[in-house]
């Protein structure tokens with residue numbers, strides 16, 4: 001017997017079951033020859049599965065009465081050639097529609113009674129219907145993309161140029177500070193850190209670092225900041241759906257900004273509060289920027 | 294045939310020479326197929342891809358990017374500008390190294406740089422303001438990333454790398470702050486180093502390690518110098534490489550919102 005893959009048989013059985021209005025198990029059993037084929041012609045609503053008039057011509061009667069062309073999918077899905085080469089059982093499957101056409105044709109309808117002459121018969125039949133599906137499923141939707149050159153690289157180049165021009169201009173106008181030579185014996189008052197640490201210095205001035213500890217909260221803060229994506233499990237990215245996170249960061253920004261500005265502009269000797277417009281600016285990085293007094 | 298004027302003949306010769314030069318062996322060995330510098334470059338979708346793909350640029354950029362990602366208003370080019378600033382700082386920094394000795398002479402060297410050396414003052418200013426600008430721009434870049442929620446899956450790890458980049462940027466800036474060896478430098482670094490001294494348990498050791506002694510001396514200067522011109526740039530370049538790689542591997546720019 002020809003090896004018909006199990007899944008093809010299964011599909012054929014499904015198609016057959018659908019065509020004949022019987023259960024799939026029954027159809028399968030019939031196709032494997034385990035039970036008698038269903039006689040279809042008694043049920044006129046079942047469509048006859050032959051598009052060519054050939055068999056009808058051979059066996060006129062009932063086929064002519066039911067000329068409705070069946071959709072291809074309903075054809076019993078085994079090729080005739082195959083059937084012809086094989087044993088009776090498969091042949092039965094193959095010519096299953098034959099009994100249907102001939103009405104009460106007995107099971108004894110053996111292959112030699114079927115005329116397989118190619119000039120009269122349809123030699124091609126639908127084996128199975130494979131739905132048009134891609135073999136691989138694309139995981140993502142196609143995205144609207146543009147060429148990096150020139151659409152990304154030109155703006156990049158322009159911003160590089162603009163930034164360089166800005167920096168050169170700034171450097172031509174503003175002289176970087178250079179005070180007297182370093183002298184460990186002369187402590188300036190106040191002694192200030194670089195501006196990006198001034199917020200921290202201002203914060204630390206509120207309590208004695210020796211008591212409160214500095215590095216532990218700092219290192220902990222950095223660790224939390226690094227782990228932030230693993231802490232914030234909200235998958236939304238739209239601002240309206242992550243109000244808390246937005247608020248949190250905005251407060252952080254505002255706080256850092258205010259502390260830094262206080263540290264840069266409003267702190268004078270002894271880290272006392274000063275007003276830049278009254279007492280001048282106590283921040284050497286800014287010395288050459290703005291000349292008060 | 295009409296006789297060409299001398300001028301036209303020179304022009305013709307120039308064009309032909311230019312063409313055969315551009316199409317010649319030398320130039321085509323330098324510029325790979327698809328390069329706009331090659332002879333016969335035409336602006337076609339295929340060549341636009343080749344400009345990136347056939348080029349060392351392919352290490353930085355994919356051939357195509359999301360349309361919304363190239364809108365300037367999305368990234369504000371802040372990550373790119375952080376990188377550009379780093380490049381500018383590297384170039385000006387190497388230039389400064391020619392005139393600088395990390396010893397007691399550091400201060401004198403800076404003075405000489407400003408007064409005796411052509412463009413010395415300008416380059417020093419560029420390096421200094423550029424460093425401040427880079428801290429600012431990196432910080433803004435981080436804020437942009439935060440507000441876009443661009444640190445969310447699958448980009449969590451790139452945020453971690455980003456925070457490391459921020460710390461390295463701050464450290465680079467901080468170590469550079471000491472190098473002019475003036476009162477501003479030494480006392481700002483003293484303030485910062487003293488903070489490290491408040492670390493519980495290992496505070497004294499941390500401070501000693503940072504200062505290479507009990508206070509800021511020329512030993513500190515040498516230490517900060519090596520960190521500033523060699524160690525930290527080396528590390529930050531590695532992390533930047535990973536950072537850029539991950540931007541691509543995580544599916545390009547996040548969004549749109």
Ligand code: HEM
Nearest residue numbers: 368372373375376435443444451452455456458459546547
């Ligand atoms: C030296 C510092 C840094 C450089 C040179 C750099 C460079 C870049 C570049 C070029 C991009 C591409 C998109 C863009 O331009 O916005 C990017 C994206 C990104 N950066 Fe950075 N970055 C730096 C620091 C940081 C920091 C401090 C963080 C956060 C703590 C960070 C987190 C991210 C994330 C999560 C992305 C992906 C954004 C997205 O997909 O929209 N980076 N970075």
